[in-house]
Amino acid sequence: MPLIFHRNLKSEGELGLWRIQEEEAFFLEKLDLFPREELLLVNLKGRRRLEWLASRWLLHLMSGRKVRGACLKDEFGKPYLDNSFFEISISHSREFVVVMAGPQPVGIDIQKLVGKIESISHKFLRPEELESLSQQDRLEHLHVYWGAKEALYKAYGRRQLDFREHIHIEPFEFNLRVGSCTGWVRKEDFNETFELRYEQIGEYILVYGIQIEEDKRIA
Numbered sequence: 001m002p003l004i005f006h007r008n009l010k011s012e013g014e015l016g017l018w019r020i021q022e023e024e025a026f027f028l029e030k031l032d033l034f035p036r037e038e039l040l041l042v043n044l045k046g047r048r049r050l051e052w053l054a055s056r057w058l059l060h061l062m063s064g065r066k067v068r069g070a071c072l073k074d075e076f077g078k079p080y081l082d083n084s085f086f087e088i089s090i091s092h093s094r095e096f097v098v099v100m101a102g103p104q105p106v107g108i109d110i111q112k113l114v115g116k117i118e119s120i121s122h123k124f125l126r127p128e129e130l131e132s133l134s135q136q137d138r139l140e141h142l143h144v145y146w147g148a149k150e151a152l153y154k155a156y157g158r159r160q161l162d163f164r165e166h167i168h169i170e171p172f173e174f175n176l177r178v179g180s181c182t183g184w185v186r187k188e189d190f191n192e193t194f195e196l197r198y199e200q201i202g203e204y205i206l207v208y209g210i211q212i213e214e215d216k217r218i219a
Contacts, residue, residue, distance in 0.1 A: 002018055002021045003016070003017075004017040009210065010210075013101065014062050015098070015099070016059075017097075017110075018055075018096070018098075018099075020054045020096070020097060023050075024049060031053065031060070031068070037071065040073065051097055055092065055099055058097060059081065059088065059099045059101070063084075074157075076158050078157035086101045086103060087101065087103070088100065089208075090108070091109045091154075093112050096110055096204060098110045098206060102210055105155040105157070107152055107155030107156075107209045108151055108207070108208040109148075109154070110204055111146065111204065113139060113143055117139070117142050118139070123163070123164070124146060125142075128171055133145075140174065140176070145169055147198065148169050148181065148196050148198070148207050148209065149169065150207070151196065152196075155185070155194060155209055156185050166185060168184050169181060169183040169196070176200065179197070180195065180197045181198070182194070194211050195209065196208070
């Protein structure tokens, strides 16, 4: 079974990583899909179907339920687990799918390291973020910034966010393998801060964020 890890996080959060090595039939046999889920799946083609199925199976394993709940999408396209107070976030990149769940807004992203990210860095990084990039590990540092902003975009969940204007990552010193940073989303009446953690898994960068409760923030 290619479950790479299933971790418990603070504030009752959970994080799971699965390497996809199965065919569709493996997941279809295990997942008793709900009608609304079948409507979502029928519109997916190729690899996206496999990623969708793998993420739902991983989510069910993480839940610990005997009977799984439907994983659906709200009006903005944000996934949610039916009949659960936990927030969820899902990401996939080629061979991996990751799922995160927690009692407060969460966001997760996994990306394979690719050189072309350099050419678009000015589109998603603020000047102070660009200036903080490590010269020795610039590619990895860029992917952490990108992953952090993707994670916060998902945690916000309402779309229409500009990565430069609305999502800020406090400049941080990059640490190879594992590290942390702080970010926030500011748009109109929404102003929330998130604790972010990242790690390198082979040729992939994993980043995930959890909203910091107001009474636990540092003034």
